[in-house]
Each structure stands twice: as structure tokens, then as C-alpha cells.
Amino acid sequence: MSNSATSRRVQDPRQQILDTVLVLFSERGYFATSVQDISRESGVSVGSIYHHFGDKEGIARALYQTLSERMSHSISRIIAQQGTAHDRCRGIVETLFDMTEAEPLVMDFMLYAKHRDFLPEEKPICSSRPFELMRSVIAAGMKAGEIRPMDLMVASSSLFGGPVRMIVARLDGVLQAPLPRYLDEVWDCAWRSVAAR
């Protein structure tokens, strides 16, 4: 009656490794983390790690793609739930703030790590799917007249640049209070910067 689904199963090694490197890369950075470290902390042997990911870069790439998809999903859900650019963008900022408090390491890796240094093939973060989604929301808001007409890159930088800097400050330990406490004030500033009226 007891099978692998009912017994408290150990996570599959792939996920085990990804969970481990998220911590290590955030704590020490990619280059200061050796594959030996990853093996020791994850409990998975070096051989298995290479079997699953090919090389060290492959681990970082898999982590990046996994987290990127998670962020895209969260953002897509908000877009589906809300009807205006204002509400959609506010929802996105709120989610980013919540995620930063709940999973600071994820945010650290996605928004703060310099991927170009260890993933030279990857597109720059601001060309990645989550950021594309954000820009598409803004483009729609501009068309609908909610947002003043202007260069799309200027609008998205202005709207999300402030919140992103607050996230970075929080990750750096410069902000003592949790981000959601600043949400209303930050959003007020962000929206004023591009709002039509």
C-alpha cells in the first residue's frame, strides 16, 4: 500500500541541486561556489551533478530559466486578473515586493546577480520574458490613454525603476522595514511618473 508517493520521499536530485545553488550563489556568488561545495551541501555527488547539468554553467542556466518561468507565470496571472494598466502594474510591483520578503534569494538571483558574467549566451535581463510582459502591459496602457505617450523603454524604466531600486536596497540590508510597508508610497511615485492625468 505504501509507494513512492505516500512515503516521505526525498526530492529528486535535480531540484535538490537547484535549491542548493540558489542559496550558495546568493550567499557567495557563482564564482566563489565550487561544484564540490554544491555536492557537499546538496548531498548529491559530483558525478551526478555533471550527469544532470553537463557543466557548472548548465546549473546556473537551469536555475535562471526555472525562476524566470516562475516570475513570468506570476506576472501573467496578475495581468489576467486585472483590467487596467494601472491595476496590472500595481499588482506586479506588489507581487515583486512580496516575493522579495518571502524568497529574497530568488529576487537576489533574478534582479541583482550579473548573469552576463557567468551566462554569456543569455539575453540581458531586461530582454527576458518577465520584463517583456511588463512592457506589453505598459504599451497597452499607453494605447488606452492611461499612460502618457512616450518611448516605451522610458515608460517602463520610469514605472519600474523606482520599485526595483527599493528591492535592491532591501536585499542589501539598507532598508530595515519590510518592503510592503513602502508599497503605497512607492507606487504613488511610480504611477505619477507616467500617468496621463
Added chain:
Amino acid sequence: MSNSATSRRVQDPRQQILDTVLVLFSERGYFATSVQDISRESGVSVGSIYHHFGDKEGIARALYQTLSERMSHSISRIIAQQGTAHDRCRGIVETLFDMTEAEPLVMDFMLYAKHRDFLPEEKPICSSRPFELMRSVIAAGMKAGEIRPMDLMVASSSLFGGPVRMIVARLDGVLQAPLPRYLDEVWDCAWRSVAAR
């Protein structure tokens, strides 16, 4: 009659090394740059490099401090020249944009590199002198009634977050046009986000 001052003199090796690592660190990153690389590109021997900087980290630290002082100086000059928070902040953004075009590597290293990975002792960039100066301008502007009263960190993130994201986008090659062309539009958004009226 010809002495070391009149002859076209080779730069002193310290500066030679700093010029070289700025290029290499920006192109490949700190960890992908070996001291051998630095020696080859700068024409200064490995022994001399260690004589001047102690260890590899010392090179990065010296570069960071040099550039940080240069930025602080530029910002201080603008603060002295202008009389209002509005004009001071606009001047700062304009200078940052100009610097990005004239010396992209400097901006890349100062705003984009993740110093924490290779300079663990250094304060986070947003606690560094240039950023402190920017915040002091904003604090004064708030006191003078130019800027709405709000959390200082929120105000500085909102005012400079947009411009910083534009700089990063430009360094990533995502913006084709030079930054100064966007200045008016970017500044308009930035100032609206915090302006009192």
C-alpha cells in the same frame, strides 16, 4: 634639455594597471580576468602588479575607490553650480547620461558590476558617497518644499531609479540611440514622481 617631463612619458604603472583592469573587468568580469591577463594587456609584470596592489582584490578596490571619488567630485560640482533640488538632480542625471556615453566602462563598473562578489568588505553601492550626495540633495529639496514629504529612500529610488534603468539598458545594448536623446523625456517622468506640485 629633455627630461622625463618633456619626453612623451609612459604613464605610471599604477595608472596603467587601473586603466587596463577597467577594460578587462567590464569585458569579461572580475573572475574571468587573471592577473596574467592584466600583466599581458598592461605591459606591467606580475611581480610589479603585486608590489603595487598586494593582491588581486586590491586592484579592484583601488579602481572602485578612484572611480567613486571621480563620481563624487562631478556630483559635488553640480551641487555647487545649481541652486535648487530640481536643477541639481537634473544636472546629476544629465552628467550620468553623458558619462555613460563618454566612458561606458566606468559606468558599467560603478553601476552594474556586483561589487559584493569580489569586494566583500565594501559597503553596498547605495551607501557609497555618490549616492549619499544624491540623497542629501533630495533631503534639502524636501525641506525646501520642492519635493513632497516622504521617506528619503523612496524619494531617491523614485527619482534616480528610472534614469539608472535607462543607463543599464544602454550598457546592455538594448537602447540604440545615445542616452542624452532621452534626457528630457526621462527627466520629466522622474521629476513628476516626486515633485511637490
Added chain:
DNA sequence: GTCTATATCCAGATAGAC
């Protein structure tokens, strides 16, 4: 102060048994 030659270490990656 500058250089070359070298010591030392540890990284990423693989081989091959199980």
C-alpha cells in the same frame, strides 16, 4: 621598483565501477 621563474593549490571536469 621591476622582472622571470616557480611554488602551491584547487578548480572544473572525467573515468569507470556499481
Added chain:
DNA sequence: GTCTATCTGGATATAGAC
């Protein structure tokens, strides 16, 4: 698929002559 043992290169840093 997983593991241990090992290879190999290249990294930081130093020694010591000039």
C-alpha cells in the same frame, strides 16, 4: 543514475635576482 577517485590546467601568489 549514482558514486569515488583521479586527471589536468590554470589560478593566485611568492622568491629572489637585478
